[in-house]
Amino acid sequence: MKYAETYKNSLLNDILPFWERYSLDSVHGGYFTCLDQTGKIFDTDKFTWLQARQVWMFSMLYNEVEQKESWLQIATSGADFLKNNARDSEGNFYFALTKEGKPLVQPYNIFSDCFAAMAFAQYAKASGDERFSKIAKTTYNNILRRKDNPKGIYEKSTGVRTLKNFALPMILSNLVLELSAILKPEEIEQTLDFSVNEVMGVFLDNDSGLIYENVMQDGSLHDSFDGRLINPGHGIEAMWFMIDIGVRKNNQNLIQKATDTIIRILEYGWDKEFGGIFYFMDAQGHPPQQLEHDQKLWWVHLETLVALAKAHEHHPTKTIATWYQKVHDYTWSHFPDPEHGEWFGYLNRQGEPSSTLKGGKWKGCFHVPRAMYQCWKSFEKIEAK
Structure with missing residues (x-):
């Protein structure tokens, strides 16, 4: 199957037209993101x-x-x-x-x-x-x-337990590449080195091969709700940022390590009963504090498709190809809305929409179109080979 055309077509003929049609505020500027299944605004x-x-x-x-x-x-x-x-x-x-x-x-x-x-x-x-x-x-x-x-x-927090969070070094690794035209080369390299060291050297646990959401200031793990928290989608999304940095720096070891981490997190985070990737997990198998922990979220699956596509482009293996097909089949058969366009964001564990919104406080015009673009471009290169 030619995937590049699937992603390109979805981006240009489904996803973007939905946001162009329904989200624009022609009076005040900016965008309405709280859109129901049909694109109607339900909060301004x-x-x-x-x-x-x-x-x-x-x-x-x-x-x-x-x-x-x-x-x-x-x-x-x-x-x-x-x-x-x-x-x-x-x-x-x-x-x-x-x-x-x-x-x-x-x-x-x-x-x-x-x-x-x-x-x-x-x-x-x-x-x-x-x-x-x-x-x-x-x-x-x-x-x-x-x-x-x-x-x-x-x-x-009071400062008694000072955990540091994964999100900032993760986002900086992508942000600095986005700003490469306006930053000095040494600034870019400094932030990239900081981010790679934090993501792959501090938050990636060598024993389990998993990315933890929170660690102590010295990088050690803490036995608490926050300290045991695993967010599979977050970890996998960060790995495609790492692959991008590995390509930029021509660092094959970083690409290999990121690819291995994608597979490890998928093996851990995949719901073997109903399919799809869990939202939150506890590293020791305890009940997570997030009541939505077993939901299947749009961005988690889309970021995983991007990560697998990039891994397939730069470090192709049979395991990557198998996992790509598995995640692709689940994602494309559960999230797109063939009737009204765009994608559902929130499924219950069984894979049915728990909310039919197309946009809200957390879901906007970002993860779906970005993933369509990224996968389109990766598969263009893969298929050209």
């Missing part, structure tokens, strides 16, 4: 990281696929909305805004800033507007300044 609040992800998406497609004026206009609408409304007086990005752009939720979460930096860098390239390069660079420096204490005054 705007979540900064989803706004930024959609700016990034349409800017990236304009830069990499086709210079369509409509794509640039969509990106401009979100970029201007964020620039004018989304930052506090210190340049930190609020988590949520009203549809008009008034701040609703304080900038407690550094990931809004990460996605804003990504968005502005891509948009600056698409539009040629240097103001957005400057904001991207300032925001990136702000992220680095906050990386050891990302929540700052909004941190809830």
Whole structure:
């Protein structure tokens, strides 16, 4: 089967038209992300990281696929909305805004800033507007300044048990490549080295071969809910970032290690009874604290398809091909909505939609189209061979 055409067709003829048709706020700028199964808006609040992800998406497609004026206009609408409304007086990005752009939720979460930096860098390239390069660079420096204490005054823990979280080094490994046009080469290499060391040397546990979500400051494991937490999708997504870095640095060992880790996490995280990948797991098999732990989520499966496609492109093995087919068959038979377009986000353990929304507070125009693009490009190269 020719997969490149499947992904390309889905991206251009299903996924993007859904967001172009239903998400645009022509009055205030930016995007509505709370869309029901048919695309109807059910909440008008705007979540900064989803706004930024959609700016990034349409800017990236304009830069990499086709210079369509409509794509640039969509990106401009979100970029201007964020620039004018989304930052506090210190340049930190609020988590949520009203549809008009008034701040609703304080900038407690550094990931809004990460996605804003990504968005502005891509948009600056698409539009040629240097103001957005400057904001991207300032925001990136702000992220680095906050990386050891990302929540700052909004941190809830008392400091008695200081676990560090996997998400930031993971996201930095991708963010720095996104900003490569506006950072100095030494800045890029410094952050890449930091990220690879953290992801593969600290959060990847040598004994189990699994990525832990939280470890102690010295890298040791902690026997608690948070300390035992495994998020298979997170770990696998990080591995395609590692493969990208391995390709950039021509580091075959890193590509091999990332590929091995993808397989190990899949073997651990696959639901052998109903199929699909669990959302959360406990490293010792205890009941996880997250009540949604056995749900099957869209982004987990899509990021796994990207990771397997990249592994297949750069380090093909029979095991990778077998796993790709298995994940592909489950994902494509459960998540797409043939009636109304786009993909369901949340399935129960048995694989039925537990919610029929197409977008909300956490799901926007990002994981589905990005995965379609990434898999399309990987399979183009695989099939050309």
